Amino acid sequence: MSKNLDINVHHLTRVEGHGNIVINMKEGRLEKAELQIVEAPRYFEALLKGRSFHEAAIITSRICGICALGHQIASLKATEDALGLEVSEQTILLRKLLVNGATLQSNVLHVYFLVAPDLLNAPSVFPLIPTHKNVILRALRMKRLANDIGDIVSGRAVHPITPVPGGFTHIPTAGELKELRRRLIEEGLPDVVETVKTIKSLAGRIPDFVRETEYISLQDKNEYALYDGEIFSSDTGATAVRNYRDITSEFVVAHSTSKHARHARSSYMVGALARWNNNHNQLTEISLNAAEEMGLKPDCYNPYLNNVAQVVECAHCVEDSIAIIDRLLELGLKNEKPNQTPTKYGVGIGSTEVPRGILFHEYEYDRKGNIVFANCIIPTGQNLANIDDDMKKLVPEIIDKPKKDITKQLEMLVRAYDPCISCSVHLLNVKFINDSED
Amino acid sequence: MNILTKHEHTPLELYYPEMAEITAVNQFTELEKWFEIKLPDGKELGHQPGQFALFSIFGIGEAAISICSAPTKKGAFDICVRKVGMLTEKMHQLEVGQKIGVRGPFGTGFPVNDFKGKDILIIGGGIGIVPLRSLINHVIAYREDFGRIIILYGAKNPDELLFPDELENWDNDPSIEYHVTVDQGTPEWQGNTGVITTLIPGLDLDLDNTIAAIVGPPIMYKFVLMALKSKRLPEDNIYMSLERRMKCGVGKCGHCQINDSYVCLDGPVYQFSDIKNLPEAI
Amino acid sequence: MSTQTAPKTKPQIAFFDFTSCEGCQLNKLNLENHLLEILEHVDIVEFREAMDDKADAYDIAFIEGSISTPSCVERIHDIRRRAKILVALGSCAVTGGINAMKNLQPIEDVRETVYGKDKYLFPTLPAMPVSAIVKVDYEIHGCPMSIPEFLVVFKALVMGKQPIKPDSPVCVECKLRENECLYDRGMVCLGPITLSGCDAICPSFGQFCTGCRGLVPDANKNAMLDILTDHGLSLQEAEKRLLLFNSYKQPDTFK
Amino acid sequence: MNKHNLLLQNIPDFVAHLQTYGEVHAPCQKGENSFSFEQVTDPSRVVLDYARTLQSIRKYFLPPTERLLNFSLTDNTFTKVAIENNHRIFLGVHSYDMKAVLKLDFNFSHRTPEINYLKRRENCTFIGVSYEPDDYHFSRSVGITVENTEGFDLFLDRHENGYTVQVLTERGTEITKDFTALGEALEIPEISRQFKNKIKFNYNRLPEVMEQSWNSPVWEEVAQRCVGCGTCNLVCPTCYCFNMVDNVDLKLTDGSRDRHWDGCLLSSFAAVAGGENFREKLASRQRHRIYRKFKYITDKTGDPWCVGCGRCTAYCTAGISIVEIVNRLSDEFEQTHLRKSSAPVGQKIQGVSL
Numbered sequence A: 001m002s003k004n005l006d007i008n009v010h011h012l013t014r015v016e017g018h019g020n021i022v023i024n025m026k027e028g029r030l031e032k033a034e035l036q037i038v039e040a041p042r043y044f045e046a047l048l049k050g051r052s053f054h055e056a057a058i059i060t061s062r063i064c065g066i067c068a069l070g071h072q073i074a075s076l077k078a079t080e081d082a083l084g085l086e087v088s089e090q091t092i093l094l095r096k097l098l099v100n101g102a103t104l105q106s107n108v109l110h111v112y113f114l115v116a117p118d119l120l121n122a123p124s125v126f127p128l129i130p131t132h133k134n135v136i137l138r139a140l141r142m143k144r145l146a147n148d149i150g151d152i153v154s155g156r157a158v159h160p161i162t163p164v165p166g167g168f169t170h171i172p173t174a175g176e177l178k179e180l181r182r183r184l185i186e187e188g189l190p191d192v193v194e195t196v197k198t199i200k201s202l203a204g205r206i207p208d209f210v211r212e213t214e215y216i217s218l219q220d221k222n223e224y225a226l227y228d229g230e231i232f233s234s235d236t237g238a239t240a241v242r243n244y245r246d247i248t249s250e251f252v253v254a255h256s257t258s259k260h261a262r263h264a265r266s267s268y269m270v271g272a273l274a275r276w277n278n279n280h281n282q283l284t285e286i287s288l289n290a291a292e293e294m295g296l297k298p299d300c301y302n303p304y305l306n307n308v309a310q311v312v313e314c315a316h317c318v319e320d321s322i323a324i325i326d327r328l329l330e331l332g333l334k335n336e337k338p339n340q341t342p343t344k345y346g347v348g349i350g351s352t353e354v355p356r357g358i359l360f361h362e363y364e365y366d367r368k369g370n371i372v373f374a375n376c377i378i379p380t381g382q383n384l385a386n387i388d389d390d391m392k393k394l395v396p397e398i399i400d401k402p403k404k405d406i407t408k409q410l411e412m413l414v415r416a417y418d419p420c421i422s423c424s425v426h427l428l429n430v431k432f433i434n435d436s437e438d
Numbered sequence B: 001m002n003i004l005t006k007h008e009h010t011p012l013e014l015y016y017p018e019m020a021e022i023t024a025v026n027q028f029t030e031l032e033k034w035f036e037i038k039l040p041d042g043k044e045l046g047h048q049p050g051q052f053a054l055f056s057i058f059g060i061g062e063a064a065i066s067i068c069s070a071p072t073k074k075g076a077f078d079i080c081v082r083k084v085g086m087l088t089e090k091m092h093q094l095e096v097g098q099k100i101g102v103r104g105p106f107g108t109g110f111p112v113n114d115f116k117g118k119d120i121l122i123i124g125g126g127i128g129i130v131p132l133r134s135l136i137n138h139v140i141a142y143r144e145d146f147g148r149i150i151i152l153y154g155a156k157n158p159d160e161l162l163f164p165d166e167l168e169n170w171d172n173d174p175s176i177e178y179h180v181t182v183d184q185g186t187p188e189w190q191g192n193t194g195v196i197t198t199l200i201p202g203l204d205l206d207l208d209n210t211i212a213a214i215v216g217p218p219i220m221y222k223f224v225l226m227a228l229k230s231k232r233l234p235e236d237n238i239y240m241s242l243e244r245r246m247k248c249g250v251g252k253c254g255h256c257q258i259n260d261s262y263v264c265l266d267g268p269v270y271q272f273s274d275i276k277n278l279p280e281a282i
Numbered sequence C: 001m002s003t004q005t006a007p008k009t010k011p012q013i014a015f016f017d018f019t020s021c022e023g024c025q026l027n028k029l030n031l032e033n034h035l036l037e038i039l040e041h042v043d044i045v046e047f048r049e050a051m052d053d054k055a056d057a058y059d060i061a062f063i064e065g066s067i068s069t070p071s072c073v074e075r076i077h078d079i080r081r082r083a084k085i086l087v088a089l090g091s092c093a094v095t096g097g098i099n100a101m102k103n104l105q106p107i108e109d110v111r112e113t114v115y116g117k118d119k120y121l122f123p124t125l126p127a128m129p130v131s132a133i134v135k136v137d138y139e140i141h142g143c144p145m146s147i148p149e150f151l152v153v154f155k156a157l158v159m160g161k162q163p164i165k166p167d168s169p170v171c172v173e174c175k176l177r178e179n180e181c182l183y184d185r186g187m188v189c190l191g192p193i194t195l196s197g198c199d200a201i202c203p204s205f206g207q208f209c210t211g212c213r214g215l216v217p218d219a220n221k222n223a224m225l226d227i228l229t230d231h232g233l234s235l236q237e238a239e240k241r242l243l244l245f246n247s248y249k250q251p252d253t254f255k
Numbered sequence D: 001m002n003k004h005n006l007l008l009q010n011i012p013d014f015v016a017h018l019q020t021y022g023e024v025h026a027p028c029q030k031g032e033n034s035f036s037f038e039q040v041t042d043p044s045r046v047v048l049d050y051a052r053t054l055q056s057i058r059k060y061f062l063p064p065t066e067r068l069l070n071f072s073l074t075d076n077t078f079t080k081v082a083i084e085n086n087h088r089i090f091l092g093v094h095s096y097d098m099k100a101v102l103k104l105d106f107n108f109s110h111r112t113p114e115i116n117y118l119k120r121r122e123n124c125t126f127i128g129v130s131y132e133p134d135d136y137h138f139s140r141s142v143g144i145t146v147e148n149t150e151g152f153d154l155f156l157d158r159h160e161n162g163y164t165v166q167v168l169t170e171r172g173t174e175i176t177k178d179f180t181a182l183g184e185a186l187e188i189p190e191i192s193r194q195f196k197n198k199i200k201f202n203y204n205r206l207p208e209v210m211e212q213s214w215n216s217p218v219w220e221e222v223a224q225r226c227v228g229c230g231t232c233n234l235v236c237p238t239c240y241c242f243n244m245v246d247n248v249d250l251k252l253t254d255g256s257r258d259r260h261w262d263g264c265l266l267s268s269f270a271a272v273a274g275g276e277n278f279r280e281k282l283a284s285r286q287r288h289r290i291y292r293k294f295k296y297i298t299d300k301t302g303d304p305w306c307v308g309c310g311r312c313t314a315y316c317t318a319g320i321s322i323v324e325i326v327n328r329l330s331d332e333f334e335q336t337h338l339r340k341s342s343a344p345v346g347q348k349i350q351g352v353s354l
């Protein structure tokens, strides 16, 4: 069968940042299937040069408003690693609480507002307001709860204020945390249960597509890794974070202002589905039940089900937040000052899981505490090659469908990854192959 | 001692407006609009010429506007508003029958009783004619109490002249000496052109018996005062009305202060001798 | 609704993003408690981040992000032509924000660091606020834009009145909240010359003001630098701190 | 006048006792190095030994933001706002802050008495406490001693193990009579408290100094260093300027007219529509601030409108000192006017020996 197909989705909607989907098929031969990243480059690593360690996280938080907290955490960990700053258990617990809040927020936003319209054949969430008012209200309530974790612990959810190298500039009160705990139990848990029901009812509309790939995430002996851990690959097993370059081995392609990454194969996947595949046995019972209910099974190779894994993580984040608050209250909140006295200077690496996958920051500091070198490796950048590979497999499989449907299914594929494009565009010091901006 | 009862005046709820009704509207120019306003139950505002009130539209705010009718007008009063910003723009959209909040009257007006028996020289530049109109209408209403009435009125161009019908009446009234000038004439304009100060040298004044009342933009005061000075009009005979930013109207918010004087209490009408030593006044 | 303040029809509004982190857009979606109320007053006709629809004309266009490539310039001109009112949203759009930090280094150097010998593949301009290219009617400052300020401007525009522009510094709001000044904790802070409207949120959470909202009109920068150096920063550090979010300079310095 | 003795260890009990008469508001730790008046729920948080609070108690009578009325846009009407006037006991007020309240009383009752302020002032009891002047206090230079009891119902004067309690009013008697832990007042020699910070001239000469200082170069010099942040206005216990704004809710149906503190140091304070700003220059705004403290009202009442709390100086990030400004002007005055007019030089010194 010979077929010609030309798809060009300019500035894909309902994703964060600017990307185009370009498919080119000539006489049945797929010449091009790529997600072009056309976001204006922002040169963050250059901006960081010469900046003091007080300012690094403030700047990197602006890489991305959606994963601001993740960038901040990775940045703080890199700085603390480089300067030898120890942090307290309270600091770690508060950071984990923030990571849960940010993950919950992002996953709810993505599943309800960006993906659900596809499943319900709507151009956006707005037409769904009159028809699905309760669902929307629930989504807003969950987002508010997640953002309130951010507001209370870090001052505000977008570009958090209080997390600084060595600790926090402000500690929430026990009263505020107790109130959060109450809401997590009284609103959060029931809303998660309802969300699972909603997704279950829509699960039949999620495209059936399978492509096995390498799944990379953090892994922590003690818990489902979101804040910390070693790098784990489904193909090759564990690697220490300091060897992250061996894993990400980035390369540049012409059609993207963001670089691509590959490890054991031509591409790998990071994000909720990778975490699920690698670490599902560390999830709590409620989360595992949720997964079962929605039909998500370990070693899942359907990238569209990344969204279902995100819902499973929502359950985990709510439950885990309750446990963290209990631990914080048990320890008793202390008005600690951040530890900002460097014990050394040099290179530091910080990594953490953000909703879209594993994130690395690496800084080198001079003896004045100013950055001389910076590198940030962002999840969406790592996923780009995988998305292209998915498209290459998917297009021939659905080539008989009308173009409109093919386009939609491709858009849904890209959205399933929840790509964070503005985030993925950071400067890189590598050679380009050809081509220019669109 | 109870702090509420030890004052010469009873403490008042100073910030609640009365809701008054717009009973007539007249668009004079593109920027200036005239309104007639009626308080509930036909109550009188009880103002003196030169006083002002604070007008409010909920959701937008308040602005100080001079009352431009004389107290002799009963049952209602007039204001004339220049559209310069947020509130004044909304005021321009008001129609007959709608309500507007009024607080006042506030400030010190012209001491018209002291003016009795004197010649009255009125000098108004631009929108300055608005507060002066209450004085003009007052002296016209009590014509026999006063000597000569001389009105000098200057505007940028003929289109910006306010109160057009009344200007004609003043012009036609043999008991009023009315002179008008525009900075820039039009082909149809037959009258004077030139700034308002050009009208002053030609005046023949009974210096000790003449009261000058001046209102205009800040820049005008300087030149008019110089012109009057060179005519040797005594400083005590000169009155002027000043405009400042104003929030409360009752001497509390501090915005309208000129050195140690509060425009909302001590002004807006000042005797020149009272402010000539205030470096911030003019 | 009152006859005196009611809008005649629902304004059609649109959101556009340029070079930015999209945090401001997200912050809008973080209006959870208000989102549905907002939607009662307006029709959102374009919002790429959240919907597929496109429109030809807008009563109010909200612009997020800096202008930093030739294609941005084209696009913003196009939006301006279609929009009755254009509002710049957030630091990137209002002042150039953190993006403009790249302007501090010679642009050729930056591009070379980034793309090496292929630097000419990716056309780039100094990062500019929207107002450097087209007329901006209103500005909502902050990184991210402050939600209370967004609501003030939004309500004013929907009511057809001009929003009041803040012109006092953050210290004013900090004092209204009776915060302990960070200088009294041995820290430094850009609150004294940074435009208010954020309710002094950073100092209230113990963190220094980064100047993200831009400077007050006629800011006395020399006095600010004196303050910073008196409190332990070197002049170079002080200047850098001041430039964190305020690197954009008028175009003639880019010749 | 009765005197008692109150031991340090009995203070929490004393606070608890006061709570039976009304809300107790007292200085508590705020932040790391600061204090602030707060309603006391836990008597152990009360700190009577403090230099100054971030804000004076004016915040209770003229709140930072205050709702003046509620309006409805639907029917273009408004409703009044109830003015709270709970019974409040202010414990641990310094003499200068009390004096500042008395000055605000004047501002809000003079010519057009304002019910909002005065009603809040109505049911208040004030308990003063002595303090040790720090580097910024200069109340003595404006005629207010540490032990000045004007305005207080009770006054607590510190000694080694506690406080001598002076009962000054009937109200003072009422709230102490059932407190059994008060002991007999001790015989303690009066301590003279040293102020390190002083204005050179006696305060009643300052209007005269100001009279001659309108064109002084000092204003421009201060303006060079000042960042115009308005802190000096906003922390001053005798500043009372405010702004009024209408706020509308998101339904666009209701709203409120609110007032909030403003400051004459801020750039648009005297700006009017159309672009005119009557005090456009920072130097002229600084001059206005100082004249408001030492000349304008002082000419009328004889009292300086600064109470020497030192807040504007302590909290100025630029380190601008009001005492320094006044002393610089005084020096200039001395050099250019006193010398020329050969006025008896001794006269100016009265204030200095304090």
Ligand SMILES: Cc1cc2nc3c(=O)[nH]c(=O)nc-3n(C[C@H](O)[C@H](O)[C@H](O)COP(=O)(O)OP(=O)(O)OC[C@H]3O[C@@H](n4cnc5c(N)ncnc54)[C@H](O)[C@@H]3O)c2cc1C
Binding pocket: B052, B061, B062, B063, B064, B065, B066, B067, B080, B081, B082, B083, B084, B085, B086, B087, B088, B089, B127, B130, B131, B242, B243, B244, B245, B246, B247, B268, D271, D272, D273, D274
């Ligand atoms: C005693 C007195 C009498 C006046 N009489 C008249 C009159 O008869 N007719 C007339 O058209 N105008 C008069 N004005 C001027 C009028 O008050 C201002 O033009 C008006 O306040 C502008 O309000 P706005 O909201 O439309 O302008 P905006 O430009 O929107 O005002 C911007 C801000 O500045 C403030 N502001 C600007 N100017 C003033 C001011 N003068 N007083 C208080 N706040 C100000 C406003 O409150 C607002 O917050 C008078 C002013 C005074 C002080």
Ligand code: SF4
Binding pocket: C170, C171, C172, C174, C175, C179, C180, C181, C182, C183, C189, C190, C191, C192, C200, C203, C209, D317
């Ligand atoms: S903390 Fe910053 S914003 Fe607050 S008063 Fe101090 S300098 Fe101003």
Ligand code: SF4
Binding pocket: D225, D226, D227, D228, D229, D230, D231, D232, D233, D265, D312, D315, D316, D317, D318, D319, D320
């Ligand atoms: S506090 Fe200091 S810097 Fe701020 S306005 Fe006052 S004098 Fe100027």
Ligand code: SF4
Binding pocket: D232, D235, D236, D237, D238, D239, D293, D305, D306, D307, D308, D309, D310, D311, D312, D313, D322
């Ligand atoms: S002027 Fe300064 S020292 Fe005087 S009362 Fe005000 S804040 Fe205190």
